[in-house]
Amino acid sequence: MNQVDFHNRAAVITGGATGIGLAIAQTLGGATDARVVDVSDAARVGAAAIETASGLGRIDALVCSAGITGPNTTTWEYPVDAWRHVIDVNLNGVFYCNHAIVPLMLKRDYGRIVNIASVAGKEGNPNAPAYSASKAGVIGLTKSLGKELAKTGIRVNCITPAAVRTAIFDQMTPAHIEFMLSKIPLGRFGHVEEIAALVAWLCTEDCSFSTGAVFDLSGGRATY
Numbered sequence: 001m002n003q004v005d006f007h008n009r010a011a012v013i014t015g016g017a018t019g020i021g022l023a024i025a026q027t028l029g030g031a032t033d034a035r036v037v038d039v040s041d042a043a044r045v046g047a048a049a050i051e052t053a054s055g056l057g058r059i060d061a062l063v064c065s066a067g068i069t070g071p072n073t074t075t076w077e078y079p080v081d082a083w084r085h086v087i088d089v090n091l092n093g094v095f096y097c098n099h100a101i102v103p104l105m106l107k108r109d110y111g112r113i114v115n116i117a118s119v120a121g122k123e124g125n126p127n128a129p130a131y132s133a134s135k136a137g138v139i140g141l142t143k144s145l146g147k148e149l150a151k152t153g154i155r156v157n158c159i160t161p162a163a164v165r166t167a168i169f170d171q172m173t174p175a176h177i178e179f180m181l182s183k184i185p186l187g188r189f190g191h192v193e194e195i196a197a198l199v200a201w202l203c204t205e206d207c208s209f210s211t212g213a214v215f216d217l218s219g220g221r222a223t224y
């Protein structure tokens with residue numbers, strides 16, 4: 001893999017212990033300072049952001065990778081509590097992290113934010129309504145924030161991967177996994193390294209003229 005220039009930079013990666021978040025952490029490299037923070041707890045996220053910024057002296061990049069799928073069932077059979085939980089983690093959690101860290105980046109007039117959405121947020125996967133809605137929300141939030149910060153040194157983008165085999169598959173039904181694979185023209189799942197390569201670049205200074213943008217990583221599923 002080509003190396004990205006993240007020398008002397010510091011990143012906050014939610015969901016960095018596993019899967020896509022871990023691969024991003026490994027690609028960016030450097031020392032790690034791990035914390036257990038529930039991203040759906042706004043107060044805890046705010047406190048952790050301040051602790052991290054004072055500990056590291058800087059936050060150059062934020063990657064919001066923490067997420068869950070919720071049950072695979074139809075909208076009308078979807079448990080209301082499960083709906084709220086998915087929105088709390090996948091959408092509100094991304095908002096809380098962006099909300100807490102943007103002011104810290106504004107102080108230095110520099111930052112790169114990458115929110116991990118999903119092709120489900122573009123297309124709407126059947127039997128994943130809360131997940132699809134939460135990821136569509138992440139896309140909308142990214143577009144708004146990107147424009148709000150366009151005159152600053154902060155760039156805000158999101159990615160929309162198709163299925164990548166990680167522990168998150170344990171939360172899905174086999175039929176849903178098969179459905180996701182059937183929609184990918186490349187005929188295979190993505191690899192975490194393929195996701196990490198693009199996200200790592202989006203975290204660098206080289207990503208200077210893209211903001212509020214939605215980057216495809218779907219093996220040809222979404223051609224827009």
Ligand SMILES: NC(=O)c1ccc[n+]([C@@H]2O[C@H](COP(=O)([O-])OP(=O)(O)OC[C@H]3O[C@@H](n4cnc5c(N)ncnc54)[C@H](O)[C@@H]3O)[C@@H](O)[C@H]2O)c1
Pocket residue numbers: 014015016017018019020021037038039040064065066067068089116117118119160161162163164165166167168169
């Ligand atoms: N794997 C895929 O097929 C796929 C496709 C598109 C998008 N995504 C998105 O990529 C991101 C990473 O998923 P992954 O595939 O690496 O799965 P994963 O299960 O390995 O990673 C998700 C991480 O989020 C953390 N997390 C869950 N709830 C949390 C909470 N309330 N607070 C803090 N952390 C929490 C988990 O501990 C885990 O480390 C997710 O947002 C997911 O929706 C994944």
